[in-house]
Amino acid sequence: MKLQNIKIVMVGTTHPGNIGAAARAMNNMGISHLSLVAPQCPVGETAYARASGANGVLDNRETCDDLPRAIENCSLVVAASARRRSLPWPELSPAELALKLDSMDDSNHVALVFGREHSGLTNEEIQLCNQMVCIPANPEFSSLNLASAIQILCYEIYARLGTAVPPGKVPDAHDLPAPSAEVEGYIRHLQTTLECCGYLDPEQPGMIMQRLRRLYLRSQLTRNEINILRGMLTAIEKQQN
Amino acid sequence: MKLQNIKIVMVGTTHPGNIGAAARAMNNMGISHLSLVAPQCPVGETAYARASGANGVLDNRETCDDLPRAIENCSLVVAASARRRSLPWPELSPAELALKLDSMDDSNHVALVFGREHSGLTNEEIQLCNQMVCIPANPEFSSLNLASAIQILCYEIYARLGTAVPPGKVPDAHDLPAPSAEVEGYIRHLQTTLECCGYLDPEQPGMIMQRLRRLYLRSQLTRNEINILRGMLTAIEKQQN
Numbered sequence: 001m002k003l004q005n006i007k008i009v010m011v012g013t014t015h016p017g018n019i020g021a022a023a024r025a026m027n028n029m030g031i032s033h034l035s036l037v038a039p040q041c042p043v044g045e046t047a048y049a050r051a052s053g054a055n056g057v058l059d060n061r062e063t064c065d066d067l068p069r070a071i072e073n074c075s076l077v078v079a080a081s082a083r084r085r086s087l088p089w090p091e092l093s094p095a096e097l098a099l100k101l102d103s104m105d106d107s108n109h110v111a112l113v114f115g116r117e118h119s120g121l122t123n124e125e126i127q128l129c130n131q132m133v134c135i136p137a138n139p140e141f142s143s144l145n146l147a148s149a150i151q152i153l154c155y156e157i158y159a160r161l162g163t164a165v166p167p168g169k170v171p172d173a174h175d176l177p178a179p180s181a182e183v184e185g186y187i188r189h190l191q192t193t194l195e196c197c198g199y200l201d202p203e204q205p206g207m208i209m210q211r212l213r214r215l216y217l218r219s220q221l222t223r224n225e226i227n228i229l230r231g232m233l234t235a236i237e238k239q240q241n
Numbered sequence: 242m243k244l245q246n247i248k249i250v251m252v253g254t255t256h257p258g259n260i261g262a263a264a265r266a267m268n269n270m271g272i273s274h275l276s277l278v279a280p281q282c283p284v285g286e287t288a289y290a291r292a293s294g295a296n297g298v299l300d301n302r303e304t305c306d307d308l309p310r311a312i313e314n315c316s317l318v319v320a321a322s323a324r325r326r327s328l329p330w331p332e333l334s335p336a337e338l339a340l341k342l343d344s345m346d347d348s349n350h351v352a353l354v355f356g357r358e359h360s361g362l363t364n365e366e367i368q369l370c371n372q373m374v375c376i377p378a379n380p381e382f383s384s385l386n387l388a389s390a391i392q393i394l395c396y397e398i399y400a401r402l403g404t405a406v407p408p409g410k411v412p413d414a415h416d417l418p419a420p421s422a423e424v425e426g427y428i429r430h431l432q433t434t435l436e437c438c439g440y441l442d443p444e445q446p447g448m449i450m451q452r453l454r455r456l457y458l459r460s461q462l463t464r465n466e467i468n469i470l471r472g473m474l475t476a477i478e479k480q481q482n
Contacts, residue, residue, distance in 0.1 A: 021386065024385075024386060024389075025385075025386070025389055027382045028378045028379055028382055028383065028384070028385050028389070029379060030379040052384070052386070053382070054382065093400070094400075095400070135396065136396075136399060136400050136403060137270065137399070138268060138269055138270060138399070138403075141268045141269055141295065142269065143269070143293070144266075144269050144392075145262065145265060145266070145293070147389075148262075148265075148269070148392045151385075151389045151392055151393065152392065152393060152396050155335075155376065155377075155393050158377060158378070159335075159336070159377050162377065162379070163377045194473060194476070197473075197476045197477050197480045198476055199472060199473050199476035199477075211465060211466060211469055212469060215460060215462070215466050218460060219456055219460040221456070224452065225452060225453075225456050228449055228452055228453060231440060232435060232438075232440050235435070235438050235439055235440035236438050236440075236477050236480075238438075239438045239439070239477075239480065239481050240480050
């Protein structure tokens with residue numbers, strides 16, 4: 001599913017700063033469709049200031065009188081809520097939601113519905129939704145800022161849907177982990193140098209070489225790094241002669 | 242690893258609202274240690290208002306003059322940054338960071354370092370960190386609000402670590418990643434030795450020290466390893482005299 005098919009629906013928002021911060025969070029994650037249901041504040045200077053340049057999201061918002069209107073073209077409607085109801089609704093984690101969207105094709109439209117700052121969504125509103133998504137949080141301080149909740153869900157979705165094409169830059173071969181033979185060549189060189197400078201007793205090597213080996217294998221040395229490390233050893237040897 | 246062992250470090254923050262919003266985001270996700278490095282604003286009414294009740298995080302914050310001081314007891318230091326450097330630092334996704342923390346035991350302390358609102362972290366600051374974590378974002382609008390970035394990382398960590406972690410075997414302290422101050426001590430020692438043996442020209446150091454730094458920070462050196470590496474340097478110096 002394309003990010004363009006996802007709509008963020010904010011119901012009864014009272015603080016314009018939250019609308020602006022939500023627009024920025026959405027735009028950061030490549031999501032641009034914002035729908036305001038019965039907003040309780042103007043979308044003006046405060047909102048645009050907090051949007052920090054995500055003006056397009058605010059300019060192109062839609063405003064609806066009620067939730068059914070906002071979601072009418074959506075085949076999946078998901079309510080974001082921390083509150084448990086007497087009749088629990090099917091619940092997804094944010095990661096499960098992203099997985100689900102990833103499995104849907106581009107003919108679908110999806111709404112993610114966020115409630116009021118202080119009272120969330122009503123039971124009636126939740127019952128218009130197919131599922132709920134619950135953001136895990138500290139049970140002793142579980143109320144997230146509205147725009148932060150939108151940020152988390154948009155991030156989860158973008159991380160799965162928006163990054164499908166990896167950046168094309170191929171690293172230089174000398175910045176990739178070197179083949180084993182080159183690493184072993186370095187370790188042998190290191191051992192010889194340490195014996196020459198008296199740090200390592202060939203008769204009683206103890207655990208030192210094993211520990212150094214573990215360190216350098218763990219590091220997955222690149223060719224560039226091996227060149228530097230061997231250059232050091234050569235410089236040290238010259239000093240000794 | 243316990244959430245209590247994780248510290249959020251904000252460097253040079255200019256907006257008190259971001260400090261307050263960060264405190265709320267942290268508390269929502271069960272993370273309470275906040276460290277401010279050279280803050281450029283007071284932590285007063287605006288910050289407490291945006292914290293929305295997460296007062297304990299603000300009350301118990303620490304303030305440091307510079308980043309080395311804030312991270313001195315940390316065995317893993319991760320820079321949050323969207324910026325690519327000419328010498329790229331090892332990078333984690335937020336999910337990979339959470340996995341990594343999940344695999345570490347309670348003897349470790351971890352710092353997540355966030356830069357200034359407009360200019361992020363300096364190259365020098367990033368080079369004090371073991372790794373970078375990059376939040377995937379819309380390449381055309383990639384600048385996240387500072388508190389939003391903190392929210393996303395804390396969420397990823399809480400989603401993985403927030404449930405009880407079974408206690409594991411506690412390894413010897415000398416086989417655990419060493420604190421930053423000890424790693425920095427080794428890197429200084431290395432540089433001195435390399436200058437003495439003529440491998441490094443103090444006037445034209447080039448990229449060598451940066452590459453060595455990247456290697457050793459990536460490796461998360463243990464105390465035992467640092468002892469071995471410094472022992473080598475001492476042996477080499479004796480040969481030179």
